Amino acid sequence: MHSKTDSVQSSAEALRYPLENHPGPDQVVEVMPGVLWARLKLPFRLNHVNIYLLADGDGWTMIDSGFGNEESIAAWTTLFEGPLKGTTITRLIVTHSHPDHVGLAGWIIERFGCPLYMSQVEYLQSVYHQNRGTAERLTAQRLFFCRHGMDEDLTDKLLGRGQDYLKRVSVLPASYRRLTHGDEVVIGTRRFKVITGGGHALDQVMLYCAADKLFLSADQVLSKISPNVSVWAVEPEQNSLGEYLASLASLTTTLPYDALVLPGHGVPFYGLKTRIKQLADHHEERCGLIAEACRETAKTSKELVPVVFHKHVLDAHQMGFAAGELIAHVNYMLVEGRLTAEAIDGVLRFRTT
Numbered sequence: 001m002h003s004k005t006d007s008v009q010s011s012a013e014a015l016r017y018p019l020e021n022h023p024g025p026d027q028v029v030e031v032m033p034g035v036l037w038a039r040l041k042l043p044f045r046l047n048h049v050n051i052y053l054l055a056d057g058d059g060w061t062m063i064d065s066g067f068g069n070e071e072s073i074a075a076w077t078t079l080f081e082g083p084l085k086g087t088t089i090t091r092l093i094v095t096h097s098h099p100d101h102v103g104l105a106g107w108i109i110e111r112f113g114c115p116l117y118m119s120q121v122e123y124l125q126s127v128y129h130q131n132r133g134t135a136e137r138l139t140a141q142r143l144f145f146c147r148h149g150m151d152e153d154l155t156d157k158l159l160g161r162g163q164d165y166l167k168r169v170s171v172l173p174a175s176y177r178r179l180t181h182g183d184e185v186v187i188g189t190r191r192f193k194v195i196t197g198g199g200h201a202l203d204q205v206m207l208y209c210a211a212d213k214l215f216l217s218a219d220q221v222l223s224k225i226s227p228n229v230s231v232w233a234v235e236p237e238q239n240s241l242g243e244y245l246a247s248l249a250s251l252t253t254t255l256p257y258d259a260l261v262l263p264g265h266g267v268p269f270y271g272l273k274t275r276i277k278q279l280a281d282h283h284e285e286r287c288g289l290i291a292e293a294c295r296e297t298a299k300t301s302k303e304l305v306p307v308v309f310h311k312h313v314l315d316a317h318q319m320g321f322a323a324g325e326l327i328a329h330v331n332y333m334l335v336e337g338r339l340t341a342e343a344i345d346g347v348l349r350f351r352t353t
């Protein structure tokens with residue numbers, strides 16, 4: 001009796017990628033009238049970031065700026081001399097403080113003399129990243145990783161990565177305009193609701209246009225990869241994963257299933273709720289592996305990394321993210337009462353309750 005409903009629902013919510021061909025380095029793709037998509041290269045395994053342009057009167061509002069290196073500047077120069085020739089950027093909205101999104105904000109702002117919009121937390125977090133690398137912070141980071149069972153050699157690699165990764169930004173503009181959850185932003189003929197969420201970043205900005213069912217999801221919901229959700233030394237007991245799952249739950253209850261999602265990486269897609277469920281299930285699966293591994297003997301985060309990331313061979317860059325991700329799962333499970341922690345000789349060991 002219910003099979004017909006099921007099939008209607010599952011086909012309506014299946015993941016679909018209406019624009020499987022992404023823009024090349026000298027191209028922009030029109031997603032719909034007044035919405036352009038560009039794609040810049042990144043020097044990581046995650047090798048690109050998406051930039052969107054929204055028609056805004058005589059010019060365009062840019063969403064995210066790209067990574068702060070010479071290659072991104074060259075890529076923008078090619079686009080502004082090619083398909084975007086004569087284009088004026090009226091404002092720049094940066095979704096969050098990670099260097100692939102905020103990196104060239106200073107360069108864009110200077111070139112077009114336009115304002116920068118961010119959430120307050122993400123702007124201040126960008127300032128924090130620009131000023132990191134002091135001896136005190138390095139010591140705090142070292143202690144944090146040691147407490148999770150990472151030895152000195154590994155910690156050196158992780159810290160080396162962190163410094164290198166987060167410094168790759170152009171000089172951040174000295175002022176910004178604030179976007180807050182619940183704000184309405186008018187961009188050209190469209191009205192967007194500002195939605196913010198934690199987990200991947202502290203207070204990442206997403207934009208939703210109800211009239212066009214258009215959702216700019218930033219890195220909160222990606223088409224093909226699971227966004228990094230980590231814990232860092234600055235807030236060792238942060239429940240990033242709990243924040244992330246709460247944000248996903250809120251998105252799935254407030255947005256329609258048939259919105260077109262424009263993510264920060266990957267390709268535009270339909271099937272928001274299906275994708276959200278996949279992401280939540282993926283984290284629950286990892287929690288299950290951790291619970292299983294800590295049932296017989298208490299384990300450190302370091303010992304749990306290969307349990308959760310058994311399919312991957314990790315370089316130092318990826319190991320840094322893996323360690324942060326693992327600790328996010330552990331902290332979440334502590335909050336949920338699924339694990340207990342015990343410090344033995346200053347190293348945390350976790351046991352399933």
Ligand SMILES: [Zn+2]
Nearest residue numbers: 098100219264
């Ligand atoms: Zn990103």
